[in-house]
Amino acid sequence: MDMIIPEEMVLEFGGKLIQYKKNTAIFDQGSQALHYYQVKSGEVKMVNYSPDGQEFIQGFFQAGQSFGEPPIFADFPYPASAICCQDSSVFKLTRDHFFDLLSKHFEIHKKFNELLSRRLQYKGMILNEISSHPPEHRILTLLTFLKSSFSPDAEFEIPYTRQQIADMTGLRVETVIRSVRKMEQSGELAIKNHKITI
Amino acid sequence: MDMIIPEEMVLEFGGKLIQYKKNTAIFDQGSQALHYYQVKSGEVKMVNYSPDGQEFIQGFFQAGQSFGEPPIFADFPYPASAICCQDSSVFKLTRDHFFDLLSKHFEIHKKFNELLSRRLQYKGMILNEISSHPPEHRILTLLTFLKSSFSPDAEFEIPYTRQQIADMTGLRVETVIRSVRKMEQSGELAIKNHKITI
DNA sequence: AGCCGAGTATGACTGAAGTCATATAGCCAC
DNA sequence: GTGGCTATATGACTTCAGTCATACTCGGCT
Secondary structure (H helix, E strand, C coil): CCCCCCHHHHHHCCCEEEEECCCCEEECCCCCCCEEEEEEECEEEEEEECCCCCEEEEEEEECCCEECCHHHHHCCCCCCEEEECCCEEEEEEEHHHHHHHHHHCHHHHHHHHHHHHHHHHHHHHHHHHHHHCCHHHHHHHHHHHHHHHHCCCCCCECCCCHHHHHHHHCCCHHHHHHHHHHHHHCCCCEEECCEEEC | CCCCCCHHHHHHCCCEEEEECCCCEEECCCCCCCEEEEEEECEEEEEEECCCCCEEEEEEEECCCEECCHHHHHCCCCCCEEEECCCEEEEEEEHHHHHHHHHHCHHHHHHHHHHHHHHHHHHHHHHHHHHHCCHHHHHHHHHHHHHHHHCCCCCCECCCCHHHHHHHHCCCHHHHHHHHHHHHHCCCCEEECCEEEC
16 A cells, blocks of 8 residues: 655645544535645545445545546546545645646556556456345455455455445445454354454 | 557457357456457447346447457456447457557556546546445536537437446436436536437 | 444334236347 | 247245344443
8 A cells, every 4th residue: 555646746736734523524526626636644444325324334534535627638527526534734736737647657547557557457346246246256256356355364354344345335334234243154254343254 | 539459469369250149248248358349330328237127237348449348357257247338340369469469558458547547537536436426416517427428519419328327327217317317407418309408 | 430323233114126927019031 | 931049028836034122241431
């Protein structure tokens, strides 16, 4: 989980560091994409809200990660909103300065290719799970993927609540809770004082 | 829907044109990504199969479109299989030659950024739909998106069967058929001798 | 210690999409 | 024109996750 663009470089190209309070929006679904964003500290989620208030979380972003670039690269309105899960500080760079940076740093440009590809992998995986697999399978696939990207070898404590897991897999909290309990019984994962470990 | 890499350029960098019969696989889920592929004629789908034989279609690719690049960019095994829907001819370029081409043609490299971004847009949209919206809404969103990318203004005849729509939205044929009929009755779309138009 | 709120847990009931069976329509080959 | 295949269509029944209600657990705060 290293930095996609080094902080000095972001600043060199005119990036500003902005502070956001927990639960505030950085941008809203439907608005124009005018800036590049990169998390310095805290946590941000990209999320869709359905009319009845139900959330779908497209992804979480922590220190060093960028978010909201696809609308810049391909010029379409934000398909989801960016909300801070915690008090966060975020680098903000205008679209033009971002492209300027890319044109001068081929290795960074290439990194974005890789980054977008990995996101496609994630979305494709979840899509396949949601479309054709039962809850336990969905959840286990997500958890295994998280483990493999954070800590492939050591035991891994899932840093998300049941509600967040539900919002990432298109399930309800109750279903996640029930599925997780069942998988604990069958030994597919462990629960240590309410935290899921795997 | 233009060509992502001009044919002459593909050939110049050592690309070979390969013929595939309808329903044959170009590569299988789980195998290593060693080549870049670009459709010259015919149609290819990227698809996941669940144990019980249920299909999920990640995308369709026609003349001029490339497929299967994310595993090359980010180095992971194919997360789905590429199957020809029709007799097809496909350009095939080794991974190394593909990267060579990219390094020498910045404008092409940039195009891939854009391409990956648009695919993320599509997958994010479908993901949101599948996770939190009822069948009619899911289908209509997909159809509207297809229309907007193929023929935003003129009336558009959907080039897919009910089964294919089902496999793209995580629904069953019967559900798609029922939903489409219902939407015809409510005037949200039209059916002209079994073809959906919008 | 006691309170509060967020997160986890569990049961009873419901309903919408899936499943299965069967029918019909259109199209191509011979 | 007939036969066979693929796609569309429709009804009856079932099932699994969603909904709703309610309770419990834990950690932080005063």
